[in-house]
Amino acid sequence: MQATTSADEDWLIVKFTDGSILATDDFSDLGRMRPAAAVIYPELDSRLWAWWLTHAWSSLELALASQTAIRGWSLASASTLSRSLLESVAAFWYETRQLGASWGRAKNLPGGEDRPVRVRQELNPRLLKAFRGTRLKASPEFLRAPNVLTWVERLAKDTGVPMVTEWYDKLSDAAHPSSYARTLYSSVTMMHDSCGKAETHFAYSPIATGSLEEDPDSVDAAVNEFPRLIADAWILCTDVLLELLPLSFKLPADFTLTSRALDLVGSPYLRNMWTDDPCPCSCGGAIAHKWAAAFPPLRISQR
């Protein structure tokens, strides 16, 4: 690693031993004194915030859109959007947990001139997988995202709701032209061991098919159990999301405050991101935002 200020233009440059180069022309007086930090920390910091904001925006958007679909009894949209919400929240939690552990290790690296480089070596591969990861066949190994089931199983385990994986299977079935998609608008389908089938009713929205006055027990609302599953999945996802948003916020916030990334750049960013008291990350003073202080493991509650 080599940090220099170039002669003719005002750039800070870090050359890595593998030949790669990072450089910036946006730095403060403090940045000029700490060139490696000024090149590396604002870059990592802005990527962490981009990761957090993207998760926050897309999860909230899916939560609101699936809520509207559920309320409007738009079952095809509701099941597909709830499935996407479940994947989105599960990935958000999985990556928060992994990046949080990685940042906890990076924060404890010994101080010294090469700390910025070593912090980057710790965080960069995980941040790349988290934010740029893909399942496209042509993608290189370092960008290979985990299977979505890995996220969903982690969510099931850490929330203590094992049926999440079963919900996910059924929501996935409904998102494809498959059995749960074909029975979205039907009453409960019943088949006897002998293959005898009971009458099945189809209706776009629930209707009573019997007469309450004649025989209350014969009333069939022409609806099956699946809409309840969609709603249960939505409730769990939004419940987790409400806990996860402030929890995961602490990760980029602690990075910003510990690395002093904002003080190292010339032009300000992260406007309107901070609260006032007693700590801008809203940890209430529970996290010491300085090097060598612990970054506590992030956990979500068991349901």
Ligand SMILES: [Zn+2]
């Ligand atoms: Zn704090």
